[in-house]
Amino acid sequence: MNKETNQITESQQKIIDAAIAIFSEKGYAASSTSQIAKKAGLAEGTIFRYFRTKKELLLSIVGPYTLKVFLPKAISDFEKVFMDDYDSFEDFLRAAFSNRIALVKKNQAVVKIIVQELPFHPEIREQIIELFGKKILPLVETKIVHFQQSGEIIALPVKTVVRLIVTPLVGYVISTYFLFQNTEQNNQEEFESTIQFIVKGLCP
Amino acid sequence: MNKETNQITESQQKIIDAAIAIFSEKGYAASSTSQIAKKAGLAEGTIFRYFRTKKELLLSIVGPYTLKVFLPKAISDFEKVFMDDYDSFEDFLRAAFSNRIALVKKNQAVVKIIVQELPFHPEIREQIIELFGKKILPLVETKIVHFQQSGEIIALPVKTVVRLIVTPLVGYVISTYFLFQNTEQNNQEEFESTIQFIVKGLCP
Amino acid sequence: MNKETNQITESQQKIIDAAIAIFSEKGYAASSTSQIAKKAGLAEGTIFRYFRTKKELLLSIVGPYTLKVFLPKAISDFEKVFMDDYDSFEDFLRAAFSNRIALVKKNQAVVKIIVQELPFHPEIREQIIELFGKKILPLVETKIVHFQQSGEIIALPVKTVVRLIVTPLVGYVISTYFLFQNTEQNNQEEFESTIQFIVKGLCP
Amino acid sequence: MNKETNQITESQQKIIDAAIAIFSEKGYAASSTSQIAKKAGLAEGTIFRYFRTKKELLLSIVGPYTLKVFLPKAISDFEKVFMDDYDSFEDFLRAAFSNRIALVKKNQAVVKIIVQELPFHPEIREQIIELFGKKILPLVETKIVHFQQSGEIIALPVKTVVRLIVTPLVGYVISTYFLFQNTEQNNQEEFESTIQFIVKGLCP
DNA sequence: GATGAATGAGAATTCATTCAT
DNA sequence: AATGAATGAATTCTCATTCAT
Numbered sequence: 068m069n070k071e072t073n074q075i076t077e078s079q080q081k082i083i084d085a086a087i088a089i090f091s092e093k094g095y096a097a098s099s100t101s102q103i104a105k106k107a108g109l110a111e112g113t114i115f116r117y118f119r120t121k122k123e124l125l126l127s128i129v130g131p132y133t134l135k136v137f138l139p140k141a142i143s144d145f146e147k148v149f150m151d152d153y154d155s156f157e158d159f160l161r162a163a164f165s166n167r168i169a170l171v172k173k174n175q176a177v178v179k180i181i182v183q184e185l186p187f188h189p190e191i192r193e194q195i196i197e198l199f200g201k202k203i204l205p206l207v208e209t210k211i212v213h214f215q216q217s218g219e220i221i222a223l224p225v226k227t228v229v230r231l232i233v234t235p236l237v238g239y240v241i242s243t244y245f246l247f248q249n250t251e252q253n254n255q256e257e258f259e260s261t262i263q264f265i266v267k268g269l270c271p
Numbered sequence: 272m273n274k275e276t277n278q279i280t281e282s283q284q285k286i287i288d289a290a291i292a293i294f295s296e297k298g299y300a301a302s303s304t305s306q307i308a309k310k311a312g313l314a315e316g317t318i319f320r321y322f323r324t325k326k327e328l329l330l331s332i333v334g335p336y337t338l339k340v341f342l343p344k345a346i347s348d349f350e351k352v353f354m355d356d357y358d359s360f361e362d363f364l365r366a367a368f369s370n371r372i373a374l375v376k377k378n379q380a381v382v383k384i385i386v387q388e389l390p391f392h393p394e395i396r397e398q399i400i401e402l403f404g405k406k407i408l409p410l411v412e413t414k415i416v417h418f419q420q421s422g423e424i425i426a427l428p429v430k431t432v433v434r435l436i437v438t439p440l441v442g443y444v445i446s447t448y449f450l451f452q453n454t455e456q457n458n459q460e461e462f463e464s465t466i467q468f469i470v471k472g473l474c475p
Numbered sequence: 476m477n478k479e480t481n482q483i484t485e486s487q488q489k490i491i492d493a494a495i496a497i498f499s500e501k502g503y504a505a506s507s508t509s510q511i512a513k514k515a516g517l518a519e520g521t522i523f524r525y526f527r528t529k530k531e532l533l534l535s536i537v538g539p540y541t542l543k544v545f546l547p548k549a550i551s552d553f554e555k556v557f558m559d560d561y562d563s564f565e566d567f568l569r570a571a572f573s574n575r576i577a578l579v580k581k582n583q584a585v586v587k588i589i590v591q592e593l594p595f596h597p598e599i600r601e602q603i604i605e606l607f608g609k610k611i612l613p614l615v616e617t618k619i620v621h622f623q624q625s626g627e628i629i630a631l632p633v634k635t636v637v638r639l640i641v642t643p644l645v646g647y648v649i650s651t652y653f654l655f656q657n658t659e660q661n662n663q664e665e666f667e668s669t670i671q672f673i674v675k676g677l678c679p
Numbered sequence: 680m681n682k683e684t685n686q687i688t689e690s691q692q693k694i695i696d697a698a699i700a701i702f703s704e705k706g707y708a709a710s711s712t713s714q715i716a717k718k719a720g721l722a723e724g725t726i727f728r729y730f731r732t733k734k735e736l737l738l739s740i741v742g743p744y745t746l747k748v749f750l751p752k753a754i755s756d757f758e759k760v761f762m763d764d765y766d767s768f769e770d771f772l773r774a775a776f777s778n779r780i781a782l783v784k785k786n787q788a789v790v791k792i793i794v795q796e797l798p799f800h801p802e803i804r805e806q807i808i809e810l811f812g813k814k815i816l817p818l819v820e821t822k823i824v825h826f827q828q829s830g831e832i833i834a835l836p837v838k839t840v841v842r843l844i845v846t847p848l849v850g851y852v853i854s855t856y857f858l859f860q861n862t863e864q865n866n867q868e869e870f871e872s873t874i875q876f877i878v879k880g881l882c883p
Numbered sequence: 884g885a886t887g888a889a890t891g892a893g894a895a896t897t898c899a900t901t902c903a904t
Numbered sequence: 905a906a907t908g909a910a911t912g913a914a915t916t917c918t919c920a921t922t923c924a925t
Contacts (some may be wrong), residue, residue, distance in 0.1 A: 319899085
């Protein structure tokens, strides 16, 4: 950190970028700090000036940095979506997820690291629970209850509804951005089909 | 392998069981062969009598062994489902997935290893593509086309339909068996909701 | 440790010998495990099969091993001295210290390590306090009180007497065995002078 | 050094003070220059503006600096003692050591460093031999010979007498200032006992 | 004068793998 | 078949030292 600006040094950024690339390619445990240093174009010792341990480097990627510095705009965008009054559940879905997906696309590598390391690092789990469980989930649940009361969607337990909404979209993202390389138009069609599928699946 | 019988030795089985437990807990790269030997109650060197390298041990779990020794019954069960003529798409879905889920449940650890190591080992990817892409997917696709022609489900691209069917079910399995510990009854209800959701989402 | 015999392996002994030589020459902190391995004629990794950390290697030299395996005979010899009834304080002193000194001489290197590392390792301090404070000192004090009551030595606080006895002898050992290389005869004369000095210094 | 005045800069003094504190606490080899810089409230690099290497910093503490800047008054005090004509050996001893001990007490940390590093650094040994062997020892020996000729103390080899005088006093200092925390009165009594012990031990 | 980022050699430690028994 | 001692390359991390600012 630069003392004056409390911002990230150029070197620090290089290290983080290199670490993201390598962690996401090989997995945290199979990545070595020497590979990261090489990719960052710095000496290995330099990494440890900024991150006391390899683990701290991992947590700086999936932890405070990502979730508080890189995500807040994302979150505020998301909150805006929830403030607006949408005419229909379908419109809401489209609005809520189209920018979410762009976000994931832009940060594929970080998302991949988070998903991959989640099972092995309680610290990451806590970060994610903190973020999703306490910040995003309540917003989503409120909205769902609203649509259930207006009779637009079926009266299942909220958690179930959330799951039924989220999983097809996650499946869409994985198949589109991680597994196959499709044309943009193709993706658009797939996205539409997925939205339609959810809406029909949840209508009363 | 025992040369005479071409079967698995007791020691070999101990090693594989220990490896499954440890790989699934810590991930392949973060597991050490000495931990495995310890858990198996064998000497460090013994592992290497049966598996030339640590990687070969991994591949024996997610590769031939699992997919040819442990899965064949599973596959034949599955094939039976596809032979039968079900009255409705809904009945088919229920039949096809209820035993699939039992399978996953019984082999949580192996499934976890496969999912976790998939991105890092081309060999595993090939195994899975071989199995799913060439054995299971064609079966599923045939059946889907059948239901599309009978007008029971919507006329989207087959791959899309497969995705829309599979992802909610995968989401169900993950949330039920990996994330939360629910009562059996609860699980049953969730499973039903998921089936209903898919059927409604795909009806024309 | 050899499981059967609970004894020290040949390799383990080589490591300990090499470590004693190098620790005593350069001091613990300035010694590297690679130097020790080299001197022991073993691979560096081998050290860590027997001693989980460098510190554990140090403690195995100055700790249980030395003080329970190597010293007990020494201690029992010492205790014998205290059981015997000596005619005079002077005879007692001579008997008590002549074999003590032989012991130090034989284990110069280990003694050097203990003295040098004492200030930096609480664990070593505890070992020494345990040994001297609880086993040897009480014996010595009893004997001193005995000679004070018989009027043979002056009635100072026991701790003070112990100090006045021990320090000239320690000084003798240091100057004789660590600082200067003298002839054996010379040493014998110096030892005699030291004993006489203590006896006269403590007579009433 | 300040070129003009050939005196020690404020920063330099801070570094030396910090180094004394840390070297004496952890030992030279186990101390890091960054800890010293931190304790001195200076940047890591600043140390190396004044001392080309870590070793040079050590030698500046136990070498010229201490022995020429901090000790000269001490030495001249000491020399004064030797100029004076004391009535008895006992008075001489008391006079010679009472201020010596005050000196050690005031510079516990430096003394501790010297004693601890003596075995590992020939340079320090040379400094000490230079100082004691060539400056102090001759003075002491002359005085001892004087008291031997006057028949006040026993006719042992001078080196032996020096050892018999010095070791109880060193033992007194160690036990009093390094091992145990006693009351000032207690210390005074112990000092007296030690002097008496030496005088009696050396009387013909 | 002072800084502190950067370095790279070297430290302790781990671990898959080999091999004599 | 099984062992487990031994290996040495690789890994994470430390630290004295340099140098541009």
